[in-house]
Amino acid sequence: MNYKAPRGTHDIFGETALGLNLLEQKAKEIFIRHGFEEVRTPMFEEAALFARSIGQATDIVEKEMYVFEDKKKRKFALRPEGTTSLARAFVEHRMDISSPACKFFYLGEMFRYERPQAGRYRQFRQIGAEIYASSSPAADAEIIILAREVLSSLDIDKINIHINSLGCGKCRPFFREALVEYFSSVEDLCEECLRRLEKNPLRLLDCKIDSCKLTDLPKMLDYLCHDCKDNFYMVQFLLKKASCNFTVNGKLVRGLDYYTRTVFEVRSDAVGSQDAIAAGGRYDNLIKEIGGQNTPAVGFAVGAERVLLAAQSVGFFKNLKSPEKIFVAIADQEFFSEAFAFAVKITRDGINGNKDISVFGPINGKSLTNQLKFANKIHVSKVIVFAKTEFENGKVLIKNMKDKKQTEIELNKL
Ligand SMILES: [Zn+2]
Ligand SMILES: [Zn+2]
Structure with a gap:
């Protein structure tokens, strides 16, 4: 009999195992220096939790989740990302009381039914950190700087940090409207985009087929309310102060619905300039959405497999x-x-x-x-x-x- 690892999964051994250990160890050291504490959550949760937090109409929830029923017909899902599970744990254990600094990190396996390609797997590893209970732009800046530090600990220095603001509940609806109006007059939208137009207009900016060939797209930055504008300005100011280079990218949206205000992606030519090796942002409504108290939050995650690909291409392993x-x-x-x-x-x-x-x-x-x-x-x-x-x-x-x-x-x- 010839058994093989399931499609989209991989066995980790040799140099990759060494690299993964080193990445996890370095990330932990960096997080601890920044005052973060580790949280380990289960690999599966009630499926409804993810639909609620990530968004029913997102690709992740609609197509990519591993959902299963247990013997008592309860519906669970293998976690597709770490932020939601950590938020659930934060609410369940009132971690704002036990750990008043409210800085947490996690590392572990995530699962998404995606088409496998270089550095993308159906079972993959993410390392992430979150700051709760702070709406200060300093928290956004610290999270972006953390992502950069984790990458440069594996000699991945040639990176581009793209940042954008998605606004808040007050100003985003106007942008949404502008997007719908703009795209409604575009002919020959792809099938995906026609659906997005109804369900999730922000994702229209994400389409590789349509949005890149269009000009004069509405920009969220033109629609930001006074507070959001101030906030985004301050994030940029702090990043500059800390010598962290970035590019403002008005087209950047993320594939999850829970983001508000700052979003960012770190890209590296080493693994294809379109693909993010780290990403994150602010999600001020998520904790409340899943039953907690109103708690602002910001976080990021790196995909370990893609980071290791990047590390390999800069020759990091040769110096081990x-x-x-x-x-x-x-x-x-x-x-x-x-x-x-x-x-x-x-x-x-x-x-x-x-x-x-x-x-x-x-x-x-x-x-x-x-x-x-x-x-x-x-x-x-x-x-x-x-x-x-x-x-x-x-x-x-x-x-x-x-x-x-x-x-x-x-x-x-x-
Ligand atoms: Zn706003
Ligand atoms: Zn499209």
């Missing part, structure tokens, strides 16, 4: 330092148990204080030649040999595999 590999060998079978105990000891305590090592061997029942062949195959840098004459003097041989030099050293000095 891996632990020193050490092989414990025996010249004589009678030393197996001694060598075994020694390998256990250095694995635990390190060797001469160095714990950044990977220890292999000893192998029972193989000639020294065969053991050395194996050591070569796995590219070890040192072989420690237990041999009769030396061992009787309390010593072992150390073979440097690069220059082939051999030295003796007292066992109790290792």
Whole structure:
């Protein structure tokens, strides 16, 4: 029988596993430095929660969710993104009381039924952070700066940050109206756009077929109310102060309905300039929408797979330092148990204080030649040999595999 990983999923091993670990570790360090706390939520939630938060008429909810019924006919969905689950947890546990700073991060698997392509999977990993209970533009700016820091920790520095404001409940309806009016007079809209015109006019700006060939599109920035304008100005001012480069992109909308005011995307030529490797924005109504108190919020997420693609293309993995590999060998079978105990000891305590090592061997029942062949195959840098004459003097041989030099050293000095 030939079993394969389901279409759109992938096994993570070797360099990718190393890279993923490193990305997660660096992101965690950055989040903690910025005062964020980790939250882990379940991988599935009531399906209705996502429809409510992301929006019934979005691609994610309409076409891409993995929805299933459990044995009691309850309808669940594998989480398609992290923001909604975290918001649900925030409301359920009144986390504004237990963690008054209201800064949280998450990392984990997300699921969307999409057409698989480079860096896009049906099971993928996102790393994200959210700031609740702050409507200050400083929170928007900090979130955008965080996204940039996470990327540059993997040497992804050539990025373009696109920002836009989607306005608020007061001013957005006028923009919506202007969009509908504008697009109603456009002939030959694609099928998708005809639907959007009725259900979700903002997404018309997202269409790769129609909106790019049109000129003089209405711009949200022309419709912003006084408060939204001030807010957006302040976000830009703070970003400039913190030397964070960005471009204002009036066409930027996101595929989720919950966004208000600031939205942003980080793009990198390394993975195709159209695709975002990080994105986020403000969503001041979501918490209330799912049953919480009125709580402004802003956040972002990076797609780990796409970030790793970008990291690979800037050569990040070539500079990775891996632990020193050490092989414990025996010249004589009678030393197996001694060598075994020694390998256990250095694995635990390190060797001469160095714990950044990977220890292999000893192998029972193989000639020294065969053991050395194996050591070569796995590219070890040192072989420690237990041999009769030396061992009787309390010593072992150390073979440097690069220059082939051999030295003796007292066992109790290792
Ligand atoms: Zn407004
Ligand atoms: Zn279209």
